[in-house]
Amino acid sequence: MAVTSSRLDQNPQVVERTKTLAFQQNRGRNILLTLGTGLICILALWFLTGLGSAKLSQALALFAIWGVATVSLNLINGTLGILSLGHHGFMLIGGYTTALLILSDDARQRILDSGRSAMTETTVGLSVSNLFSSIGLGALTGDGSLWLRFLVAIFLGGVVAAIAGLIVGIPSLRLRGDYLAIVTFGFGEIIRLSASTRIFAPLTNGALGFAGVPSEFGKSVWWTFGFLAFTLFIISKLKYSSYGRAMESIREDEIASEAMGINLAYHKVLGFVISAFFAGIAGGLWVSWLGNARLDNFLFTLTFFFLVAISAGGTGSITGVLVGTALVIFVRQYGDPLEEIYAISRWLEFIGIILIIAGAAFLLFRSFNRSGKRLPNWAIWLFTASLFILLLGSPVFPGINLGKIGLYVFLIPFVIMPFLPNVGDKTKGVGWVVYALLGAGILTLLIGGISPGAGWLTGTFRGFGMRGIALAILLIVIMIFRPSGIVGRHEFTWSWLFREKLDEPTEEERKQDAWLTNPELNRAGGAANLEGSSEEGI
Amino acid sequence: MAMLEVKNISKSFGGLKAMNDVSISVGQGEIVSVIGPNGAGKTTLFNLITGVYTPDTGDIKFEGSSIAGKKPNQIVDLGVARTFQNLRLFMNMTILENVLVSQHHKLKSNWLSALLRTPGYLAQEKAMREYAVEKLAFFGPRLQSFRLHQPVFVLSYANRRRTEMARAMATGAKLLLLDEPSAGMNPKETREITQIIRRMRDQGGYTILLVEHKMNLVGEISDRVVVLDYGQKIAEGSYQDVVNDPTVIEAYLGKKAEGKEETEVQKAAKMDGRTI
Structure with missing residues (x-):
């Protein structure tokens, strides 16, 4: 009977499958295809922005900004399996940090001149320009290098949000499920509400917020899609690494995960920190897109729309989440004919x-x-x-x-x-x-x-509010016919496109499998004998 | 020195004494079975050893150092892994991924180098995959090749059990705690799993502590048998000694009333030729 096994070992397809183990299969081809698609995307963006429609460019930029937010939220909700409702809070932190750091001198002067502002000389002076001047990079404080200051500011915004993520991540070690969702929601709201209190008003300018945030980055398709590409790169690499598998195992079964040696605390907090970092980036882009930083742009409805995008696209699937985001953005930006x-x-x-x-x-x-x-x-x-x-x-x-x-x-x-x-x-x-x-x-x-x-x-x-109704109806239809979302749990991958199914047996393997499990065909014993064990059947 | 020493541990849940002054030791390379009626505290014992519960009193030593009060993942790091009675696999992940997850705690790369796919990380990833296939090979060709990439939810119950055992082996543990490894398997598969457990010890070098209800499996492979009842150890010794122990028979079948005939169950058991 050992013949069956040795014959299988010689089957090139089987050997290949066991050797590559689905990791880096057809890697060269996939990288080429991904780069090619990227190029096509760039050309498409170039063409679409060339059409000259401001509305379209805005919608595309908004898609990229929200894409950063939904993909990062999906890391907690989809990969780690924790329902987090506080994403708008992280975005707020990142957004306000970025806004404060790159605000123009005129806007700063207006804040100082205003009698109602709670900001002091010191807090108004918090800017990347001053940071550069103090470390001897005064040459980089001109208008021409605003992009560099924006990069530094948005990165710092991400870092501050990540620190908040660390703080929010800690209760997640003791709580599970709905209770944790309530805590994350609470955190998000605390961040938003405390930003207008007297304690934080010197930093956030209270309820007035910041007007005149440079909007050439958030409204630019290239900047926003650049950040989206960066986010996708980091999050997908993380998802397909050993750490991503560990996070998925926490989603599947926390107890078993811990019993297999996974440090729950470390991986949950890691997920929260990375997710919050990218939420901060999204926040920075969002204030730039809006041109101002105001508290009512960071309401819970923001997180709600992200959740809709995630559920409609496919929880846990990065590509699915992007599809869901596109859907939400489309209804949001192009749904106005419905409300006329x-x-x-x-x-x-x-x-x-x-x-x-x-x-x-x-x-x-x-x-x-x-x-x-x-x-x-x-x-x-x-x-x-x-x-x-x-x-x-x-x-x-x-x-x-x-x-x-x-x-x-x-x-x-x-x-x-x-x-x-x-x-x-x-x-x-x-x-x-x-x-x-x-x-x-x-x-x-x-x-x-x-x-x-x-x-x-x-x-x-x-039809006032028809846009929301249309979105809700769409969500209902998707949930009825495809409960796991449009794309579902799985990713869109090149091997999926080319129907390279690793989990489908060859005819020979199917026969062997039947032989192993059917006692009529295999009276002598099971796999133990097939392996050439010296022991006889009992 | 014994590999695992459980010394006088007790555990109560409210008024229920789930574990009362139990001591067990498992030597290097031994296969020890824990048997007992339902509710005897077998799984509680496993939960205490693997850190799910902390013992109220007593101590658990693994290779000389105390593991009582440690977290489950720290205990896995030291070299104790388990399977679950009612299967706790990562259902939406493939067999290969399941067996890879249990090796994650041995990974030396931090998350950043894993994310950037440094050569060091890639080498470890490759080694992890080979190790996973090596452990799955204990169960013959049925978990190899195309099965590696199947999600666990499409597998048969027996294959799920096998995957879970492979997953526990892949943690790199020296001591495996198997909670009813043959539950849900037919007689033929049970015979096969018996052989495999023995091979896990002989070829894999694992020390095995197992909970089982199927007496033929226990009798076939156990070096020693420990009997629990109502959270207490009532007997310990070779299989033959234990199953003929009157206290054990009483625990399983009840006491024979004074001056009465044998119970129907006992008669039936005798007619079947079973010891209990």
Whole structure:
């Protein structure tokens, strides 16, 4: 029987798999691909900024800034498995430190001149310029070297935030789960509220905050994406090192982790410190993007949006978190058409379209589930995308023109879908849901679209807060159909893209596995005998 | 000198004396089994040795130094590792990652050099992977190759048990505490695991303290058997001595009433040819 084993040992694929052990597999190719993608990203950014749309550049920069924050929060929430709700506090510390250190001389003078400011001569003098002057680098205090001062300031902001992370990390050694989440939330709020108290007002300028923070860095796509790339590099390297594995083991099972020699205290605090450092960096970029540092830009809702991005994208997955962040930023920056004033008839059309799409989507999911086939990925993406486009785009469609007609044509396949023989058959028992949705949709569409002039249809309505509702609905849909987020727990990797599955047995291995586990095939004994042990079976 | 010396330890949970003045010693290269009815305190004993609980009184010495009151991870550093009765694997991680995590405490590189992938770190990482495969090889080819990269949640119960034992071995421990290594395994797999435990001692050089309910496994491999009941040690000695000890039989099957016939259970046990 030892033949089976030796034959397997000679199988080159198996030998390769055991030798490389999935570490650094196809390393050269992956590095090249990553660099290539980076280059494409740079070209894409160059092209997109070249379009000259300030709104787009702002959205891209904001994506990178929030990306730094969500990826770092994901280190605690996803990798370490601790629900932390105090990220806005770390961001505040980093942001205020950066703002204070690079504030222009004019802004400093205004603070001193203002009667309401609590800042003193000493605290107003806290700047990278003065630091440089005092160590004999006075040449670097001009306008041309502001970027260097910004780098120093944001790094120091990260360090101060990391020290706060150390302090917050310590209670995490005694607490678990929900209790720890409450403590981190408390810390975040304490940081925010104490910043306006008399004790810290000389440093933070109290409720007034800092105006006139140089915004050329936070608004620059290159600076922000540079920091995002740096964050991604550090966090992903950490995640795939032995330390990252140790942190994941804490997430999986704290007791077992400790019983396998992992120092829980060290790894938790390490996670908190690194995460807080990058939160501080994100805070520095955030104040620069905003152009000012004010306490109401660091509310808990900031952390809440990060959590939404993490859950929607995929907890624990760096690539997933970026997808989630992009989604949140898109709704936030481009959701304003939803909150404008529209005629009620327009709203009705909008609702009708959504109902039709929902009915068709329900039908498709159902029929594919019933026939045992998974809904193909392209269909899921098509539905998500079309829902999204309609959600944001349909209210802006101009009145009666080609666009609208095109839209109606686009909807026809969805309407006739349930009557197609091979799709409609599979909906036994739930067909009425589909028909009700489609019927209601068509009716609403007709009322809204064909007779817009009559009676109560003439009014207007403003969907105040629709942006939040759209985000919430999106989150609900994602959570129902993909509870682990869009990307899920796993990362997007090159080996995933090329379907290099290390965990799939070859035909030979499958046979051997069956032979090992099936007593009918293997009466002599188990693996112990196969290994050539001298002992006989009992 | 014995490798592990448990001296008169006691542990109470409120009014319940879970462990009462128990002393056990395990010598280098021995396989010692702890048996006893459910609730006898076997797992509590393991938890006390591995630092999950601190003994109220008494002392635990490993290779001459006291480990009572130390944290679980410090005890692993010294060379004591365990498996769990109800499996505590890192479910969403692969087999290989599971066995790598338990070697993390031996890593000499700090987090920064691990992050920057210094040559020193990479060499250690490679060595860790080879060591992991070496430990998994104790269980034959079934945990090798493609299985290395499978997440633990897709494994069968028996394979999970094997992975957990490999994980404990990979900590680099000298003493392994196995909590019911054959639970959930069929007779054939139990015979196999018996062989493997013996090979872990003979080839791997591990000293083994195990808790087990399957008497054929205990009888097959134990150098010594310790019997616990209600948190007290009621017998110790070779398997044959222990299973014929009247106190042990009483602990398992109850006392024969004065002047009465043997109980049904005892009759059945005799008919089966089992000792207990």
